[in-house]
Amino acid sequence: MPLIAVEEHWVAPRITAALAALPPGEADGSLALNDRGDTLDRLADLGEGRLRAMDAQGIDLAIVSHAPPGTQALPAADAVTLARDANDAVAEAVDRHPTRLRAMATLPLTAPDAAAAELERAAGLGHVGAMVHGRARDLLLDDPVLDDVFAVAAARDLPVFIHPQIPAGAVRDAVYSGFDPVTDLGLATFGWGWHVEAATAALRLILRGTFDRHPDLQIVLGHWGELLLFWLDRADSLARVRGLERSVTDYVRTNVVVTSSGMFNPALLRHVLSVTTADRLVFSTDYPFQQPTADEIETFLGEFGAADREAVSHTTARSLFGLG
Numbered sequence: 452m453p454l455i456a457v458e459e460h461w462v463a464p465r466i467t468a469a470l471a472a473l474p475p476g477e478a479d480g481s482l483a484l485n486d487r488g489d490t491l492d493r494l495a496d497l498g499e500g501r502l503r504a505m506d507a508q509g510i511d512l513a514i515v516s517h518a519p520p521g522t523q524a525l526p527a528a529d530a531v532t533l534a535r536d537a538n539d540a541v542a543e544a545v546d547r548h549p550t551r552l553r554a555m556a557t558l559p560l561t562a563p564d565a566a567a568a569e570l571e572r573a574a575g576l577g578h579v580g581a582m583v584h585g586r587a588r589d590l591l592l593d594d595p596v597l598d599d600v601f602a603v604a605a606a607r608d609l610p611v612f613i614h615p616q617i618p619a620g621a622v623r624d625a626v627y628s629g630f631d632p633v634t635d636l637g638l639a640t641f642g643w644g645w646h647v648e649a650a651t652a653a654l655r656l657i658l659r660g661t662f663d664r665h666p667d668l669q670i671v672l673g674h675w676g677e678l679l680l681f682w683l684d685r686a687d688s689l690a691r692v693r694g695l696e697r698s699v700t701d702y703v704r705t706n707v708v709v710t711s712s713g714m715f716n717p718a719l720l721r722h723v724l725s726v727t728t729a730d731r732l733v734f735s736t737d738y739p740f741q742q743p744t745a746d747e748i749e750t751f752l753g754e755f756g757a758a759d760r761e762a763v764s765h766t767t768a769r770s771l772f773g774l775g
Contacts, residue, residue, distance in 0.1 A: 452761060453511045454748075455768040458612065458673050458712055458735035460518040461501075462494040463537040463557075469529055470520070479520050481617040481640050484740070493739035494518055497544035502551055508736065509745045511765075514772060515541060516555040516582035519616045523560050523587040530559035530587075534569055542576040553772065555580040555612060560587035560597060567599040570609065579772040580609045580671075584616035585652025592652045593659040601656075605665035610708065610771050612671040613652050615645030641740075649677040653707065654686060658693050662706045669771060673712035673735065675719045679703065680726045700726070708733055708771055713741030715751035729759035733768045 462485070470482060485491045493500065497515065505513055517537060522530035534557045541554040556573035558566040558581055570581055581604060585592045592613070604611050617639055618627060627639035638644060653672055662668055672679065679686065686699040695702075704727050711720070713736040723732070734752075736743055743751075752760050768774065 453765040454509055454734060455512045455514070455765045455774070456505075456510045456735050456738070457514045457671070457733045457768055457772070458614075458710055459513040459515050459738040460494055460740070461497055461515045461541065462491070462518050463533070463540055464495060466517065466522060466525075466533050466537055466557075467491075469525055469533055473524065476620065477524065479524050479617055480623075480636055481519060481645075483636065484640065485518065490739050497541065497552070498547070502548065504738065504742070505551065507745060508743065508748055510736070512551060512553065512774075513738070514553045514555060514579060514768070515544075516612060516614070517541075517557040519584055519614055521557045521582065521584065523584050523616070525559075525561065527559065527562035527565070530561045531565045531569070534559040534566075535572075538569065538573045538576060538578065542578065545577060553577075553579045553774065555582040557581075558583060558600065560592075560600070561590065563590075563596045563599065566597070567603050570600060570603045571607070574603075574607045574609060578609075579774065580604075580612060582612045582614055584614055585648050585655075586616065586619065589619075591655065593655040593661065595659075598661070598664070601661055601665050601668055605668040608667070608773055610669040610671050612673070613649050613677075614673060615640075615649040615677065618644045618648055646674055646677045649673070650679040650682075653677065653679055654689070654699070657699055657702045658689060658695070660695065662702050663696055666706075669706060669708060671708045671710060671733070671771075673710050673737065674714060675711055675723050676703075676707070676709045679707075680709065680723055683726060703727065704731070707731070708767070710735040711751070712737040713743050715743065715747060717754055720754055729755065730762045730767050732763045733771065734763055
């Protein structure tokens with residue numbers, strides 16, 4: 452049975468350099484996580500090394516996306532140029548390995564008009580979706596100036612993956628500090644803050660009426676839905692307060708696709724399946740930040756019955772990302 456992984460990361464060297472050159476007050480502290488071991492080398496490799504890693508895990512096709520924060524921490528002019536370069540570069544990698552790779556676009560959301568245009572252009576290059584984060588500098592993802600991006604995504608049937616990013620500096624200072632630097636960073640990122648940020652971004656899109664304006668729009672949330680699927684009883688009350696057409700739970704069931712991001716805990720899977728259906732789940736490893744073995748992947752997929760396993764392994768991803 453084919454296996455498609457949809458949250459597999461890469462980085463463009465020029466974006467990495469531009470992020471590293473930002474002044475201290477604008478720097479993204481989570482970039483330090485890319486420097487562990489051989490992570491940065493793996494991120495930069497869209498060639499034979501990545502294919503060998505996929506072979507070892509039993510992954511037939513990887514949909515790659517730029518690791519956070521992409522160009523969303525950069526000034527508008529830099530973001531436009533570097534997003535375009537990155538989308539061209541990863542399209543070339545897909546062309547070199549057409550049976551093994553597809554790509555999601557990197558968007559210069561600090562330049563909203565350019566971001567919508569770049570998504571159109573990226574679709575023409577063959578990109579099958581977009582990877583975004585909940586904030587582009589001070590601009591939140593649900594700001595009305597970004598609605599054209601979602602209009603393009605809906606019209607083009609391009610799913611938008613909302614990936615975690617580090618909280619804003621003021622939030623980190625207020626909520627995620629006070630320990631040692633390593634603990635502060637972990638608390639603000641992989642240990643908690645990343646996931647609250649992504650869940651909040653998705654919830655704000657729902658409350659902003661994004662899916663009422665664009666009912667065909669599909670978003671993807673990693674890490675079992677970034678906490679959102681575990682708090683729907685409370686979130687549904689927000690829909691009533693906001694006067695939305697549907698409950699938050701209903702939007703989640705029809706407009707949100709979920710992936711595990713290499714977190715293979717069966718208890719988390721059972722809870723998500725109590726909220727939504729297996730045909731709303733797709734597979735991912737969160738490479739190279741997570742590197743599950745082929746045996747670990749097989750054990751996880753063994754939690755599903757035959758039909759659901761086929762959906763999670765490949766058929767839902769094929770339909771969602773238009774893979775044919």
